[in-house]
Amino acid sequence: MTIKSFAYDNLKKLCLSLGKHNDALYAVLAIAMFKGIMRPTFTMMDKESDKDTKKYAAFREGLTEAIAFCSYIATHKLILPQGVRLAKYVNKNRPKELPNVSVRKVQNGLSLLSVCLTAGIIIPAVCNVVLKPVMDGVAKVMNKNKKDKTQKLDIKENVVQNVTVPTVYSPKLSENSKKLLAMVKTPVVANSSMKVGG
């Protein structure tokens, strides 16, 4: 079997199976998986930021997409079996004139609902809860490693002992100036679990 015919057969099989039954889960899983690979890769390729920052950002992006990927699968696995029960229950109480509800159709419908529930509620909620403590831990570890490295590099010989710190006089501000300064201050998006995209 040549590579061409192997690829052709597999592509045909894949198209036939997607044509027969396409689940809402397939597309969202593919998106989450590729985002989990591509976004950290792009972040690591950014030449403007330093290595630690890139590592931190890439880890956070990867983690967000890993949470999304796992949430989609977990919700799907939890909700889909309920389709069998639901179909049985409905068919039991259904008038005899009406045709029975197909389990496959109920499961298909529940599959889309599980994707909606996960995308709209579960992923942002889990990210809000999980991302901040995990990333705080990562930041601590990174800072510790950085300190260890700088301590190793510290040269104690010929250290200037008495460094005179120039005194800085802060100007006295009028009430109006203080108000103006407060208006200029912008919110700092830092140390939070909130991120854009994903």
Added chain:
Amino acid sequence: MINTFVNAITSNTFQSIVQNTDACVKIETGLKAVGRPAFTLMDKHTDKETRKYAAVKEFIYQVLCFGIYIAVIPPIFKKGGFKLAQKIFKKEGLPAFKNAKQMLAYHDLAHMTPEERLRPDQKIQKLRDLITDDLVNPKDNNTKLIDYLLGPDKKGGLHKKTLEKQGKMFELAKGSIELSSIIGSVVGLTILAPEISHLILHPIMNALHLKGEPKEAKSPEEKTQILDKNA
């Protein structure tokens, strides 16, 4: 209550949405545009202004993703993918449909019972209207297909049992449209959308007078916010 719910999720409209990658991704992106900013606003770890900034940024990012998706995926990947499949699967007896829309109309009708296909319903009428057009090659089996679907000989028509044997070409074409839509979604939402929104997002945020990024970040978590603009 449960009966109504089950009837709704097993209806033809809902089922065709489930089988359509394009519709599923649009719904998912739309929900992200609502859900993520809402949860960002609910996050009590940060102050009000920061939450507001992050929520607006997230909302605009998701809306941009949605727009980019609509602009890029159906015209390029859905149509292109179908044409490519027609070339690749020439041997499989795929009829020379004019476009993906026409093929999907055939596909949808093929999945209905013969009685449903002839029902005086507006949506079904639209599908029937599409299949009255000639195929690209009129010598192709257009008449045969119309006979399968709407012909007088309903016993020999294309329904459930015959679909398994003779309808593989429909499944193949439908599958190739879905596959190219999945590929398009991945390319659109993981490569194009972040890059394009990176160019558009910040001017919009500036126009809205919303500035929230630290100018001199020191710790990695602070600096990440600067990197986030690449998201």
